[in-house]
Amino acid sequence: MDLNELSVLALWSAMAIYALAFIAFAIDLAKRSAEVTAAGELTASESSATKVQAASDASVGGSRASTTTLTRADPDAPQVQPKRSAVLRVAVALTVLGFLLHLTAAITRGVAAERVPWANMYEFAMTGTLLIIATFLVVIARVDLRFLGTFIVGLVLVLLGIAAVNFYVEIVPLPPALQSAWLVIHVFVASTGTALFALGFALSVLQLIQYRRQAIGADLSKLKLKFVATLPGSARLENLAYRANIVAFILWTFTLIAGAIWAERAWGRYWGWDTKEVWTFIIWVIYAGYIHARATRGWRGSRSAWLSIIGFAAVLFNFSVVNLFFKGLHAYSGL
């Protein structure tokens, strides 16, 4: 078995593991819904609203100081605090395992091809989704966004499935136009940006759902998607989405600039309104609009969330339709 066959095997194994992780994440959401139903019945029977508050202890202790404990009521805390979930831990562990196999697939492909593993559509998809998972794992180590697992792993699974079945190409050497250090930088940064946009998109969708839930009121029995009661409040989701999107926006700006520098070297002009350039520009403008919307009265909240969703739709369009069906200089899908 040569390295490329090993890469293919590792990728399919990663997909199998991700499928299991996806199921585990979905079970966790179902469990959360069950907890919310139970909490709803409990509140109904007690007919008194239990308010769960996240307390943060900001006190300072010491021999010479008496401490004043301040309890900060966090309006953004989940209405129903989810219980510790074994299945969620299994899901994360499976995701890490899948990630390691996925990483093996990318590395062996790169070694077999003697270059970075992102020179055609199949490889973009493989490395791009790897970065989505990597970003997700890095983020959940710092902020508990494990509830996004179903979405993130599901998205990656769909993209990988399409790539492995429809986009697979044998290893071929780089055409002269791609033989540049900028291939390493420009495409890698664009893929990382895409990963963060995906995270921002998922958070914005949840923000909208959460906002509607909060608008309905605290009555848990009326909820359709019950698990959202275990997620942070819409304002917190919005802030998290914003943070993911602005980091992605910086990376996207860099992608545009690096792309322009490369285009100057390879094509003799730094900007020429090539279809891919046009769509990269459109995405940049949409997210610029999103950032402005966050600072515009009347546009904060749900309206800006829609812009984040439209922005990510444009990102997906740029990756799929523009690559495959539009004529232009970025014809590197290898298909």
Add this chain to the structure above:
Amino acid sequence: MSRPSDYVDAGAPLSEREPAESNPNIQQPKLGFVGTLRFIWRQLTSMRTALFLLLLLAVAAVPGSLVPQRSSDPNGVIQYFADNPKLAPVLDNIQMFDVYGSVWFSSIYLLLFISLIGCVIPRTKHHFDAMRARPPRTPARLERLPAHTEQTLEGGDAGAAIAAAHTLLKKSGYRTELYQGKKGDISVSAERGYLRETGNLVFHSALVGMLVTVAVGGGLGYAGQRVVVEGQTFVNTLLDYNSFNPGRFYNPDDLTPYALSLDRFDVTYEQKNLDAYGQPTDFTAFVTTRTPGGEPEKRTVKVNDPLRYEGTDVYLLGNGYAPTITVRDADGNVVFTDSVPFLPQDANLTSLGVVKIPDGLEKQLGMIGFFYPTAQLLDSGAYTSTYPDLVFPVLTLNVYTGDLGIDDGAPKSVYELNTDDMTQLTGGKTGVDSIELMPGQSQELPGGYGSITFENANPDAEPIAADASADDDGATVSTADFASSVPRFASFDVHHDPTQGWVFLFAMLILGGLLTSLFIPRRRVWVKATDNPDGTVRVQYAGLARGEDPGLIEAVDAIAYRHGTALGLER
């Protein structure tokens, strides 16, 4: 007013300050001319308008990716007209083939930039004032601020506590001011993160700078194309270009005089990987450059590695074969000899070219030819090329006689032959076989016009011994080595853009400004100390975000913690 009125942090909007129901008895004063202008200006520079224009810009950019554009794909536009003869003129009327230079696209981004400038100028003035102003007076009730914490010190006094806080905040990069409160308390007011607004203003100003530079830069430079065959020399003068597009303000007399000879053009083809057999993996043009009175210098031009020379950038954008063709009249006198660039039509470099012989023969002669670097006869009788390198090169030509249509002096493309006024002599329905030549071979022209030769550029090449077993009788068959029998051409783009460095500078300012404006938190922090009657000291810490600041609460807690440490609290 430093920010548009609908900016999130700009205080309550008018509608909230005044009663919601407007009193019909109140006579609104008429705006007047200046008032109307001011109203329009305020609308234009509002956040809402900026946002609307941004989104409109995104939408307006879409059609340019759906319909071919003259700037990036002129042949696509011609094709579009041919495919959609009814729709194309309608689209052309609304500038759909020139979207990015169209009136409507330009007006959107110009309005956007006016709105941006109208927003940035007052903010710059305000920021300039704010940078010189002292941090504001400490609010009376710090406990009302959302980011707030406090601790009680046993021993010491308020003065010492504030002195320590003052030092700590100064060390942390805050600008500070001490205030004496009315109730005997003293406090330090601190502010940091001015760079956030600076970065924001730099970002927006750099966008304006970029737009102006690109607009001006297009007029100051030029772009030219030139096809150079191996062994030929290109001189950087207007006449020597195949096509030349000067900017509005560029004078072609300013072209830097230099010469560039194409010594050799090397192509490497993949031969190991069967999935990519014959795919080019490297193009290198070996050139010699020379300025008047200067020493010749050997250089290379590659894809992704342009030649920067004498203020111009020389890019390698295309290549192909240029068969050397000689035509003699019936008496054997040479009437035409030249290497004619044939344009590649597919990945295996099946190439199409035109030979025009205006003078020297009884009638003008034109030829349309195909060149196959590795010819393979198809069942249909036509040739195709199966490999892009020169293994079994064949040139086929169809001859036409009559009027080439070039005598009136009007420029005609060298790659096209208009056969309307010409008679076909070979190929097609004529019943006469097309001329078919390999390097070194000659053939008579039909109609007694003379002869034609496909010159072999390297006639002395050693024959390659073919595989003996391939032949039935076991005899070794010699095959000619055609490896360098046909010269190649390189197509160079020569650009001059004096503003490119400026564009790069503005791009860096955009990136830097964006980083600082999105990630440097702008915040105010107050530390207030009050002596309690029982000898303890109450110290309050509070922070206020100006703009996005997810780390504010942590920052206030950290200051309280470090302040405690500085005062010798044991933990």
